[in-house]
Amino acid sequence: MNGIHDMGGMHGFGPVEREMNEPVFHAAWEARLFAIRHAMGAWGKWNIDGSRYSREIIPPAEYLRMSYYERWFAGLITQLIDASLVTSAEIEAGRASPGAPKATPPLSPGEVMKVLARSPSLRDVPVKAGFANGDRVCTRNMNPVGHTRLPRYARGKIGTICRDHGVHVFPDTSAHGLGEQPQHLYSVRFEARELWGAPAGKHEAVHLDLWESYLEHA
Amino acid sequence: MTEGKPHVHEHAAGHSDVPSDLTLRVKALESLLVEKGLVDPAALDAIIDAYESKIGPRNGAKIVARAWIDPAFKQRLLNDATAAIAEMGYAGRQGEHMVAVENTSKVHNMVVCTLCSCYPWPVLGLPPVWYKSAPYRSRAVIDPRGVLREFGLELAPEVEVRVWDSTSEVRYLVLPERPAGTEGMGVEELVDLVTRDSMIGAEKLRAHVRGATP
Numbered sequence: 001m002n003g004i005h006d007m008g009g010m011h012g013f014g015p016v017e018r019e020m021n022e023p024v025f026h027a028a029w030e031a032r033l034f035a036i037r038h039a040m041g042a043w044g045k046w047n048i049d050g051s052r053y054s055r056e057i058i059p060p061a062e063y064l065r066m067s068y069y070e071r072w073f074a075g076l077i078t079q080l081i082d083a084s085l086v087t088s089a090e091i092e093a094g095r096a097s098p099g100a101p102k103a104t105p106p107l108s109p110g111e112v113m114k115v116l117a118r119s120p121s122l123r124d125v126p127v128k129a130g131f132a133n134g135d136r137v138c139t140r141n142m143n144p145v146g147h148t149r150l151p152r153y154a155r156g157k158i159g160t161i162c163r164d165h166g167v168h169v170f171p172d173t174s175a176h177g178l179g180e181q182p183q184h185l186y187s188v189r190f191e192a193r194e195l196w197g198a199p200a201g202k203h204e205a206v207h208l209d210l211w212e213s214y215l216e217h218a
Numbered sequence: 219m220t221e222g223k224p225h226v227h228e229h230a231a232g233h234s235d236v237p238s239d240l241t242l243r244v245k246a247l248e249s250l251l252v253e254k255g256l257v258d259p260a261a262l263d264a265i266i267d268a269y270e271s272k273i274g275p276r277n278g279a280k281i282v283a284r285a286w287i288d289p290a291f292k293q294r295l296l297n298d299a300t301a302a303i304a305e306m307g308y309a310g311r312q313g314e315h316m317v318a319v320e321n322t323s324k325v326h327n328m329v330v331c332t333l334c335s336c337y338p339w340p341v342l343g344l345p346p347v348w349y350k351s352a353p354y355r356s357r358a359v360i361d362p363r364g365v366l367r368e369f370g371l372e373l374a375p376e377v378e379v380r381v382w383d384s385t386s387e388v389r390y391l392v393l394p395e396r397p398a399g400t401e402g403m404g405v406e407e408l409v410d411l412v413t414r415d416s417m418i419g420a421e422k423l424r425a426h427v428r429g430a431t432p
Contacts (some may be wrong), residue, residue: 005333005334006332006333007332007333007352007355007356008330008332008333008355008356008358008360008383009332009356009359009360010352010356011356013352013353013356013357014353015368016348016351016353016354016355016357016365016368016369017348017351017353017366018346018348018369018415019346019347019348022346022347024270024274024344025266025270027240027241028241029240029241029243029244029245031270032244032245032248032262032266033267034266034269034344035261035263035265035266036244036247036248036251036262036266038252039257039258039261039262039265040251040256040257043256048387049227052333057332058358059407064352068335068347068350069240073240073243073244073247073364076247077247085254085256086250086254086256090250090254091247091250092252094246094247094249095249095251095253096250096253096254098252101254102253102254102255103254103256104255104429105255105256105257105261107257107258107261108258108260108261108300109258109261109263109264110264111261111407112261112264112265112268113268113374115265115311116268116310116311117309117311118309118310118311118313119311119312119314119386120314120315120387121314121315121316121386122315149333149385149386150310150385151332151333153332153359153360153387154383163317165315166388167242167384168315169387171386174411185386185388187317189380192281195359195360196360200360201363201375201379203376203377203378203379204362204363204377204378204379204380204381205378205379205380205381206359206380206381206382206383207380207381207382208385209383209384209386210386211386
């Protein structure tokens with residue numbers, strides 16, 4: 001979707017401010033929320049693409065007002081309700097509805113490395129690669145209302161394939177329960193002048209990882 | 219954009235009630251989930267402990283220092299970073315598919331995620347606020363030299379800047395240039411020299427920057 005999360009190339013956000021000796025979490029609630037989100041992942045009710053989408057649908061003005069973990073909170077609430085793990089009435093009340101069943105947590109303290117372990121997007125399925133290293137490609141001019149990982153700034157642009165990462169889950173369908181549709185994922189190099197016009201530096205390039213479905217031969 | 223910093227300059231007043239509000243809301247959510255038997259609070263403690271004390275940029279620094287002193291490892295790292303990093307014992311969520319990119323006197327690599335905040339957790343830990351902020355996400359791809367200048371790094375015009383926008387589950391680790399004057403150093407000393415930001419490509423290492431940034 002053409003959301004506010006797709007920030008590449010926007011102006012007006014000001015300088016990048018670094019914080020010295022930054023803690024891992026700035027408040028206890030951030031740490032609890034981070035952990036809740038991962039522990040709830042053990043229910044297997046959602047995938048990473050759907051999780052990203054749950055934050056992308058936050059209305060733009062809200063998105064900008066919120067901190068990173070506030071967005072996580074908003075996205076998690078959406079997913080918990082969508083997955084029927086909790087109801088909005090329970091969120092409102094802060095307690096379980098009368099008669100709600102009591103589950104057994106799927107994740108015990110001794111097993112947390114299970115949810116922190118690898119969860120690869122690479123799939124071992126035979127899919128033909130439509131492009132090879134060195135091929136010139138043009139990205140599709142597409143504006144899907146759902147989840148996509150082709151940023152606006154790189155649509156309808158010409159680049160060069162420089163690496164084939166193999167066959168990976170396709171986020172645009174995976175986010176919406178439409179299957180993994182595994183396909184080749186490529187590192188595509190775009191010269192800065194192709195993306196931003198002549199004033200951009202001659203010795204600058206941006207590499208994006210793009211799925212087969214985003215690309216056409218140039 | 220405040221991006222979670224409780225003490226940032228802009229909008230500070232408008233945010234003064236936010237932290238306590240979220241403290242309450244997250245606490246309420248946790249007790250609801252515990253009451254329903256959906257999470258075990260002790261598992262939450264264990265997850266927090268892993269990211270606060272085990273998974274951080276020290277892991278990446280060990281990889282970089284080894285690559286500097288062990289040419290065969292460096293080659294393996296550049297050919298198949300996922301395998302080379304696993305060899306050092308690091309793997310896990312947000313580091314499933316790793317690629318290492320080498321900074322040289324001719325090429326400077328830097329990493330961003332314009333769409334969210336993808337970052338190689340197993341080797342660098344959780345990302346700093348600036349990496350997740352709108353200024354960095356918006357500007358790294360259109361004005362990388364300007365961003366680097368703000369970070370105190372002025373690159374010569376002939377140095378090629380390569381920005382890696384993390385749009386997939388592939389995660390990028392920058393292998394910074396080994397600074398001059400470190401030839402006699404042992405591996406432990408080299409590990410201490412490698413900063414988090416140098417492995418994002420946001421700074422260049424000098425022998426005396428030790429401890430300058432996290």
